[in-house]
Amino acid sequence: MKAVFLDYATVGPGLDMRPLSNLLPELEIFDATEDDQVPGRIRNAEFVFANKIRLTDELLEAATCLRFIGLTATGTDNIDLEGAKKSGVAVCNIRGYCTRSVTEHVFGLLLTLTHNLHRYIADVRDGAWQLSQDFCMLTHPLRELSTMTMGIVGYGELGSGVARRARDFEMRVIISARPGSDSIGDDRVSFDDLLKQSDVISLHCPLTDQTRGLFAAEEFRKMKSSALLINTARGALIDSAALADALQSGEIAAAAIDVLPFEPPVRGDPLLDYAGDNLIITPHIAWATDRSRQDSIHELAENVAAFLRGEERNRVV
Numbered sequence: 001m002k003a004v005f006l007d008y009a010t011v012g013p014g015l016d017m018r019p020l021s022n023l024l025p026e027l028e029i030f031d032a033t034e035d036d037q038v039p040g041r042i043r044n045a046e047f048v049f050a051n052k053i054r055l056t057d058e059l060l061e062a063a064t065c066l067r068f069i070g071l072t073a074t075g076t077d078n079i080d081l082e083g084a085k086k087s088g089v090a091v092c093n094i095r096g097y098c099t100r101s102v103t104e105h106v107f108g109l110l111l112t113l114t115h116n117l118h119r120y121i122a123d124v125r126d127g128a129w130q131l132s133q134d135f136c137m138l139t140h141p142l143r144e145l146s147t148m149t150m151g152i153v154g155y156g157e158l159g160s161g162v163a164r165r166a167r168d169f170e171m172r173v174i175i176s177a178r179p180g181s182d183s184i185g186d187d188r189v190s191f192d193d194l195l196k197q198s199d200v201i202s203l204h205c206p207l208t209d210q211t212r213g214l215f216a217a218e219e220f221r222k223m224k225s226s227a228l229l230i231n232t233a234r235g236a237l238i239d240s241a242a243l244a245d246a247l248q249s250g251e252i253a254a255a256a257i258d259v260l261p262f263e264p265p266v267r268g269d270p271l272l273d274y275a276g277d278n279l280i281i282t283p284h285i286a287w288a289t290d291r292s293r294q295d296s297i298h299e300l301a302e303n304v305a306a307f308l309r310g311e312e313r314n315r316v317v
Contacts, residue, residue, distance in 0.1 A: 002026050002065070003047035006033040010051040011072050011293050019301035020049075023308070042066060049300060050078070052263075057083030068092070068307055070300045074157075075234065076316050077207050084317045090307060091317040094299035098292035099161040102232050105286035106162050106202055107169075109256035112280065113228050114148070116140035119277060146170035151198030153191070153214070154205030154233060162202050174198065195222040200230065207234035215239065220246035227252045232286040235260035241270040247278055254278040258286045 003024040009031040021027045024047055033041055033053060042048050042063045048055070051072040057080040060066065069079060071093045084091045112118055119140045123129060129137055150166040152159045153176045163173045176194045177184050184190060189197065201223070205211050215229070216239040223229075229252060231238055240261065246252050255278070260269050263284055271281060299314070306313035 001047060002045045003028070003049070004041050004045045005029045005049040006038065006041060006053045007031070007051050011296055014290075015294055015297050017297060019298050020304065023301060023304050039063075047304065052078055054078045055084075056080050057086070060084055060087045060089060063087075068304070070303055071316075072296050072300060075206055077234070079316075081317050089317065090315060092303040092307070092314045093316055094296055094303065095314055096157045097295040097299045098287035098289070099157055101289040101292040102158050102204075102286045103161045103165050104289075105258065105282075106230055106232060107165055109230055109258075109280060109282075110145070110200060110202075110228065113254045113256060114143040114145060116142065118280065122277070148172070148199035149174060149197055151176065151194040151201040153194070153201065153203050156204065158232075159202070159204035162204065171200075192222065195219055196224070198227060199224065200228045203229075203231045203233040203237055205233055205237065207236055212236050213239050215243065217242040217245070220251045223252050225250055225253065229255040230257075231255075232258045235263065244270045244274045244279075247274065247276055254280075256280040256282075258282045259284050 001024055003026060005027065008029045012031070017027075017029065030041065038053060038055070038059060039062060042059065044065050045063065046065050046067045047070065048063075048066060048068070049070040049072060055069065055078065060080060060083045066087070066089050069084065069089055069091045071079065071091070074093050074095055076091065076093055079091055081091060120137065123137060123139065128139070145166075146169060149172040150163070151174050152163055155163070155175045159175070163175070166173050173187060174189050174194055174197060175187050176191045177188045194201070205214075214237045220242060229243070235257075238257070243255060247255060257271060257279070260271065262269070265272060271279065303313050
């Protein structure tokens with residue numbers, strides 16, 4: 001059974017690939033695959049593994065041997081799912097493999113912002129503490145998480161993991177109802193109410209036609225001026241220019257962004273040009289602890305093993 005991993009470098013290096021290669025001894029691993037190389041590499045493959053490679057209806061239709069696509073991510077926006085269904089190709093994603101990693105990253109960013117760690121570190125490096133009249137410096141506010149409301153948009157595996165940790169910090173947690181949904185209760189609120197009530201908003205929803213540009217100028221105007229926004233989901237959930245404007249004008253207090261609409265951001269992005277210290281940008285690493293990356297390979301292997309047994313596991317199509 002011919003199998004190819006098209007973009008191993010996006011999850012590597014240094015992972016144990018034996019869980020996958022033991023199931024598929026003919027597995028061929030490519031660190032990267034350019035767009036014009038994809039047709040040739042998947043043409044005779046029965047199993048294709050990818051993280052960010054786009055697989056269109058046209059590509060899937062031409063890959064007549066293809067039986068299975070294994071994604072090394074939860075998101076599926078890079079695969080034409082209707083095309084896969086039409087071609088009879090199974091598509092599986094992986095879930096739950098990076099919950100701890102993402103949760104730790106979210107709270108690392110949140111504590112950095114609420115305790116102004118980045119600003120205090122910069123002050124010490126600039127010599128300000130050495131000139132202080134007192135034993136400590138209190139030049140930036142320190143906000144305690146237990147006084148804050150955490151709003152979560154997207155309440156799947158990752159969103160619920162962040163909610164659990166927020167409650168450990170004694171934060172009030174509210175969850176956005178899906179647009180058009182009537183499921184509003186004790187902790188479910190409308191999206192508008194979430195914008196107005198939250199001190200922190202953490203994004204964990206998929207990128208769809210309905211969520212693209214979910215946060216734009218109007219949404220930032222509805223948020224508290226003291227609010228913090230954290231995005232470890234998909235960059236295109238946020239209008240980058242609108243966020244830069246909101247940060248510059250003080251419509252919201254700060255943001256921590258781990259994802260951008262185009263990655264790597266070779267086309268540039270307004271957030272990359274933003275000079276204020278109320279924005280933290282990290283290069284899509286929230287998911288990527290050593291353990292989570294290895295767990296992604298184990299999850300891939302479990303999906304393949306289930307498929308070979310005629311079972312469905314993490315099936316999207």
